[in-house]
Amino acid sequence: MGLLIAASAALRLMLGAAVGLGVDESYMVAAGRRFAWGYYDHPPLAWWLAHLAASVFGTEAGVAVRLPFIALFAGSQWLMFRFASRLYGAESGLWAAIALTLAPVFGLTTGGWVLPDGPLTAALLAAALALQRALAAKEGRWGAWLGAGLFFGLALLSKYTALLVGLGALLYLLTTPDGRRWLARPQPYAAAAVAVIVFAPTLLWNARHGFASFAFQGGRALGAAFHPFAPFTVLGGEALYLLPWIWAPMIVALFAAGRRGPEARADWLCFCLSLFPIVLFPIIAVWSRQRVLFHWAAPGYLFLFPLLGRMLAEGVAVRRVWVRAWLGLSLGVWALGLAAALSDLRWNWLEKFTHGKDPVVEVLDWTPLRDELASRGLLAKPGVFAALRWQDAGKLAYALGSDVPVVCLGNDPREFGLIQNLAALRGRDIVLIAPNYDFPRLQRAVEGRFQSLTALAPLQLPHAGKTALVLPAFLGRGFQPAR
Numbered sequence: 341m342g343l344l345i346a347a348s349a350a351l352r353l354m355l356g357a358a359v360g361l362g363v364d365e366s367y368m369v370a371a372g373r374r375f376a377w378g379y380y381d382h383p384p385l386a387w388w389l390a391h392l393a394a395s396v397f398g399t400e401a402g403v404a405v406r407l408p409f410i411a412l413f414a415g416s417q418w419l420m421f422r423f424a425s426r427l428y429g430a431e432s433g434l435w436a437a438i439a440l441t442l443a444p445v446f447g448l449t450t451g452g453w454v455l456p457d458g459p460l461t462a463a464l465l466a467a468a469l470a471l472q473r474a475l476a477a478k479e480g481r482w483g484a485w486l487g488a489g490l491f492f493g494l495a496l497l498s499k500y501t502a503l504l505v506g507l508g509a510l511l512y513l514l515t516t517p518d519g520r521r522w523l524a525r526p527q528p529y530a531a532a533a534v535a536v537i538v539f540a541p542t543l544l545w546n547a548r549h550g551f552a553s554f555a556f557q558g559g560r561a562l563g564a565a566f567h568p569f570a571p572f573t574v575l576g577g578e579a580l581y582l583l584p585w586i587w588a589p590m591i592v593a594l595f596a597a598g599r600r601g602p603e604a605r606a607d608w609l610c611f612c613l614s615l616f617p618i619v620l621f622p623i624i625a626v627w628s629r630q631r632v633l634f635h636w637a638a639p640g641y642l643f644l645f646p647l648l649g650r651m652l653a654e655g656v657a658v659r660r661v662w663v664r665a666w667l668g669l670s671l672g673v674w675a676l677g678l679a680a681a682l683s684d685l686r687w688n689w690l691e692k693f694t695h696g697k698d699p700v701v702e703v704l705d706w707t708p709l710r711d712e713l714a715s716r717g718l719l720a721k722p723g724v725f726a727a728l729r730w731q732d733a734g735k736l737a738y739a740l741g742s743d744v745p746v747v748c749l750g751n752d753p754r755e756f757g758l759i760q761n762l763a764a765l766r767g768r769d770i771v772l773i774a775p776n777y778d779f780p781r782l783q784r785a786v787e788g789r790f791q792s793l794t795a796l797a798p799l800q801l802p803h804a805g806k807t808a809l810v811l812p813a814f815l816g817r818g819f820q821p822a823r
Contacts, residue, residue, distance in 0.1 A: 381557075
């Protein structure tokens with residue numbers, strides 16, 4: 341187990357140093373430079389971790405701000421091993437941790453990127469392990485119950501989808517004899533109170549900001565559309581994110597655990613904890629006007645890994661060849677994927693097969709723009725920059741550093757809309773960086789916001805000796821905040 345954790349952590353460290361920050365990562369690091377008790381998109385824990393890492397290391401370099409998330413996933417691997425081992429034995433625990441590491445949505449993105457999913461996964465596993473220990477006791481176990489509440493509160497402080505796993509825990513308590521006995525005692529309620537206390541900063545921040553974060557995330561589930569085939573798209577996307585040969589036996593195990601019912605307590609615990617995220621998001625996709633992202637259900641799949649670990653351990657015990665094929669296929673996909681990505685970062689060869697569009701452009705940092713803007717004298721005057729999309733504002737703000745003001749003038753500024761003071765920029769000249777905007781389209785987008793608008797020579801983002809991205813630039817004079 342130690343070898344698995346060390347080897348995979350070393351790989352994620354290498355990737356963290358070699359690959360630039362993605363769109364969401366750049367946005368979180370840049371917009372999270374200001375400490376707050378809450379943020380527009382998500383609860384604050386992941387933002388705090390990135391902010392802390394940048395402060396401790398004195399740099400916002402990718403490997404530095406990613407380090408807490410790499411460390412958290414190492415902890416998640418160990419927690420998965422412990423949780424599955426307590427349910428099904430050490431061999432099952434080891435295979436569950438291996439499968440968790442090989443699933444790209446966990447081993448790659450959750451395991452090494454600046455995203456809320458890293459602390460969410462670690463906190464949920466710690467809460468589940470504490471809950472299992474609490475349920476296994478005949479009485480007492482205050483420490484385990486309070487620990488479950490503490491870690492579940494940290495999960496809520498990471499991402500709101502943790503609530504769905506909490507509903508699964510409540511379902512387990514309501515549907516099992518032992519669970520109902522615990523509901524007649526004070527420990528579960530004390531655990532819930534601890535979770536609420538830990539989550540309180542987000543509650544208070546939302547109350548002071550018109551419940552902006554709750555409204556934003558809750559609004560994603562609303563809509564008046566009808567997409568009858570959307571659930572199949574969501575499930576297919578989840579299968580790709582996990583790898584189909586990991587996802588398929590998980591789904592089989594989920595149905596099997598459901599058929600066994602509460603009598604098979606370990607299986608039923610995994611079933612309950614996983615049920616709501618896996619079922620809810622494909623259903624929401626039927627009517628939601630916004631696309632359901634495939635990783636949203638990841639907290640549910642997290643608790644199917646112990647069931648998969650048991651299947652793999654049983655297969656090894658009887659020397660079934662499919663286990664070796666499963667492992668070889670998973671490792672082969674990882675090796676090919678990493679080789680392709682890293683070699684493209686060096687030689688940019690994949691664009692030949694993608695109609696000239698660089699597939700790694702989203703993980704290219706925009707930091708070369710700082711020198712080009714400085715050479716044009718634009719950092720000193722006007723010294724204020726803007727984008728029309730929060731994604732571009734995040735990339736730009738991360739590239740230019742904390743000493744250069746960057747604002748987002750689009751209709752969806754996200755966290756930038758809360759931290760920027762546009763009134764203080766009245767009358768200022770602003771450089772707009774607007775990917776995919778030509779001059780007429782930009783004029784329409786910022787109509788009435790500037791006294792005049794002039795096109796500048798576009799900026800060029802280099803990659804592997806070529807131009808990976810052309811960024812149109814404009815100079816807006818006499819900024820007028822919208823009334």
